[in-house]
Amino acid sequence: MEKPKRLESRTVSTNDIDNDNAAGIRRRDNRLLAHLGYKSEFRREFSLIETIAFAFSIMGVCAAVSTTFFFPLVAGGHVGMVFGWLIPCFFVLCIAASLAELTSSMPTSAGLYYFSAKLAPPKYSALISWITGWANVTGQIALVCSIDFTCAQMITTAISVGSDGSINLGPGPTFGILLLILLSHAIVCSSASQFLARLALIYGVVNVSTTLAAVIGLLVASGENRVSAKDAFTLLENNTGWKNDGWAFLLAFTSPMWTLTGYDAAAHISEEVAGAARSAPIAILSGVAATEFLGFLLLIAASFATSSVSELLATDLPLPMGQLFLNTLGKRGMLVLWSFLISVQWVNGVTQGVDASRVTFALARDNGLPGSRWWKQINRRTQTPVNAVWLVMLVSAVIGVLAFSETALSSLAGATVVGLYTSYAIPILLRITSGRKMFVPGPFSLGRYSVPIGTIAVLWAIFVSVLLCFPSVQKISAAGDMNYAVVIVAAVFLFSSLSWILSAHRWFFGPVPNITDDDLSDIDPQSERKAQNERHAADDDKSNDIDDSERRLST
Incomplete structure (x- = not known):
């Protein structure tokens, strides 16, 4: 098979994107995408505010904190809740800033594996792109499954509370x-981009309102049962079984690291965003910062309202946060607030399903998946990758058999973080090493701070990827407390490695252009005229060379 031509580095700057009319902005977006090597196949329905809402909604702060409350509770008690959240926030912001810079430069649905291919040494470009793409897809699909699994747990918690414990x-x-939630998400995620953008905007508001309601409810309704400020911020309780309290405290990072994932979604929907080179990086940073701030407020309120850590850990409910709301707000208040949390988590699953389907589509577009010709198809009616959506939900359902494990969430959270943060670290590392001279900044740039911020980002990604492979408790069993994150990651790594060695190295060459001269002419007639003039000039030079040769021969 003939090796496709490697995409040349982009030579145009995106700094000329201004506040022109919508049609003009979309033309500039499509022209930039064409220079990146791809033709536009989506409708650009996401505005700046809707892109921010999408990036924020994908982290579903109030629901995500509630479903992962077990980790800080068991790992550090009150200290785990407050500082187990606060410390990772700084490092995640460094990663978000680095990804925002890359997205501003190269706004395409391919996202991370495209960045890696463009910034890697040419000799290893395809291999590094392959590794990044598979790591990202693994994390994306594991995140879909874990979000929907926790949504199912929230529903079973509500049923238990509503039946006064008679139905568990x-x-x-x-x-x-x-499975029912995944089916509903497959249907909704197949919708047109305009509907998905409006849904994200509406639930961005619901997400913030529900979080603030939970904070106020916990602080006000806990009344005399509130613990002192000293205990709320400094009381450490280690229930992991690990003898070292410092190590146990680190395991509390599972909650924020699982919550603060998926913000690369703004990159993966960038082909559906108007003014993507500006809007996408703003959305990444805004979504992460807002999630970190609101999550910190919610966990401070939860720390004050938790009068007994051991009581919450001993609950029969699937999620300890449900018991905390029940103790604080009563049955009716808890169920009202919990219903909003369930809806937020459900929409969180929608946005993540969209994100995962877009990167799956992009990797298939570059022939990086088995059956790529099916998964890269765009539905003519909705102009969305419907086949990729259903593939994501089907694989999520297969991974969902971990629901029968007592540590299903630990396993899914670990696989999510390891997969995603590996795919985050690779292009950031290349950006500050081999790709420094090749990188062309977009409207958002870290400038001279890119190297120190990128270094912190890479080191943190490596640290948490190792950390989250450990179980949340010391004594484990295969059927009980085993953390299967390493099994999931190892299985994908083994499959992708064997695929590369046996076959893929012969046909996967990283991102390859799918745009023709006709497509480029439609998008940018001026560029096509320039290209035609260059071809005509080359033909004239060739003709002159032939004439000169003939004259020399005749002489």
């Missing part, structure tokens, strides 16, 4: 609910 659904029914 086990792993089987929970898995059944998970």
Whole structure:
């Protein structure tokens, strides 16, 4: 098979994007995408505010904190809740800033594996792109499954509270609910971009309102049961079984690291965003910063309202946060607030499903997946990758069998963070090493701070990727407390490695252009005229060379 031509580095700057009319902005977006090597196949329906809402909604702060409350609770008690959240926030901001810079320069649905291919040494470009793409897809699909699994747990928690504990659904029914949620998401995620943009905007507001309601409710309704400020911020309780309290405290990072994932979604929907070179990086940073701030407020309120850590850990409810709301707000208040949390988590699953389907589509567009010709198809009616959506949900359902494990969330959270943060670290590392001279900044640039910020980002990604492979408790068993994150990651790594060695190295060459001269002419007639003039000039030079040769021969 003939090796496709490698995409040349972009020579145009995106700094000329101004506040022109919508049609003009979209033309500039499509022209930039064409210079990156791709033709526009989506409708650019996401505005700046909708892109921010999408990036924010994908982290679903109030629901995500509630579903992962177990980790800081068992790992550090009050200290785990407050500082187990606060410390990772600084490092995640460094990663978000580095990804925002890359996205501003190269706004395409391919995202991270495209960045890696462009910034890697040419000899290793395809291999590094392959590794990044598979790591990202693994994390994306594991995140879809974990979000929908926790949504199912929230539903079973509500059923238990509503029945006064008489109905406690086990792993089987929970898995059944998970499948129904995945089915609903497959249908909704197949919708047109305009509908998805409006849904994200609406639920951005619901997300913020629900979080603030939870904060106020916990602080006000806890009344005399509130712990002192000293205990709320400094009381450390280690319930992990690990003897070292410092190590146990680090395991509290699971909650913020799982919550603060998926913000690269703004890069993966950039082909659906108007003014993507500016809007996407703003969305990444705004979404992460808002999630970190609101999550910190919610966990401070939860720390004050938690009068007994051991009581919450001993609850029969699937999620300890449900018990905290029940103790604080009563049955009716808890169910009202919990219903909003369930809806936020459900929309969180929608946005993540969209994100995962876009990167799956992009990797298939570059022939990086088995059956790529099916997964890169765009539905003519909705102009969205419907086949990729259903593939994501099907694989998520397969991974969902972990619901029968007692540590399903630990395993899914670990696989998510390891997959995604590996794919984040690779292009950032290349940006500050081999790709420094090749990198062409977009409207958002870190400038001279890119190297120190990128270094911190890479080191943190490596640290948490190792950390989250450990179980949340010391004594484990295969059927009980085993963290299967390393099994999931190892299985994908083994499959992708063997695929590369046996076959893929012969046909995967990283991002390849899919745009023709006709497509470029439609997008940028001036560039096409310039290209035609260059071809005509080359033909004239060739003709003159032939004439000179003939004259010399005749002489």
